[in-house]
Amino acid sequence: MEVSPVPEPYRTPDQVEGYLAHIFPPGSKFHIYPTAYGWVCHPNLSADNSQNTTQPSEPGQANFVVNARTGAVTVHPSLHPALIGKQYDEAIRNGLPIPGDQIYPLRWRVTLQRTREDETELEYQVTAASLIEPAEPTNSYLLIIGKKTLQPRRSLIEAPEPFTRAMTWARRHYRTTSKWPETGMFEY
Known part of the structure; x- marks a missing residue:
């Protein structure tokens, strides 16, 4: 070719x-x-x-x-x-x-907003907004994390990449500060 x-x-x-x-x-x-x-x-x-x-x-x-x-x-x-x-x-x-x-160039801006927390788990509303042109659709995903396991309640295997990265980001934040974030934002 x-x-x-x-x-x-x-x-x-x-x-x-x-x-x-x-x-x-x-x-x-x-x-x-x-x-x-x-x-x-x-x-x-x-x-x-x-x-x-x-x-x-x-x-x-x-x-x-x-x-x-x-x-x-x-x-x-x-x-x-x-x-x-x-x-x-x-x-x-x-x-x-x-x-x-x-x-x-960066492709996504991912935001996390904690919407619920109890003794056993946390719930985050995760939103991924496209930073490229033409823009891909903005997506939202409910991420529920077990406090003891530090794992999502449901599998992220079929979740789009921004959401698997959100799980990694939240877990890293917890491991470095010993606190789960209320909100967060990162771009990649």
């Missing part, structure tokens, strides 16, 4: 590096490797960032991929960038889900 030319503004490594500068902390440097559909970006943590070799500078660091067409940034495991690029391109070429989590 022939790949169409990469549109602006993600056509060159310099353009990708400029884009990443808006997403990551100041001074972040990357080795940038082209793929058919994007750019694999591996953090360069060494003091001398002038080298752009074919090997990652720091093994064990996550890789990021910038989609050349959309600018969506996904995070991937610390495999060799060539393998990440191959997996990424194969997924797009075959119409499969990207094998990584999108970290930019």
Whole structure:
């Protein structure tokens, strides 16, 4: 399958590096490797960032991929960038889900509002609002958490991702503060 030319503004490594500068902390440097559909970006943590070799500078660091067409940034495991690029391109070429989590642009704003609490459980109204255009429908979900088990009353296996993340967020809040939050909001 022939790949169409990469549109602006993600056509060159310099353009990708400029884009990443808006997403990551100041001074972040990357080795940038082209793929058919994007750019694999591996953090360069060494003091001398002038080298752009074919090997990652720091093994064990996550890789990021910038989609050349959309600018969506996904995070991937610390495999060799060539393998990440191959997996990424194969997924797009075959119409499969990207094998990584999108970290930019943010897609959802999730809010939690505690609506009930007793000795054994808590109840939260969870709302997920889309941050992308075109917007996906806003969804609500009733999340009931057992205080002793720290688990939801019903399975989240078939619940949309924002709600499984809400459960994780509420549980993490409890484990770090020993208090269940009244309200909360996070974006991802």
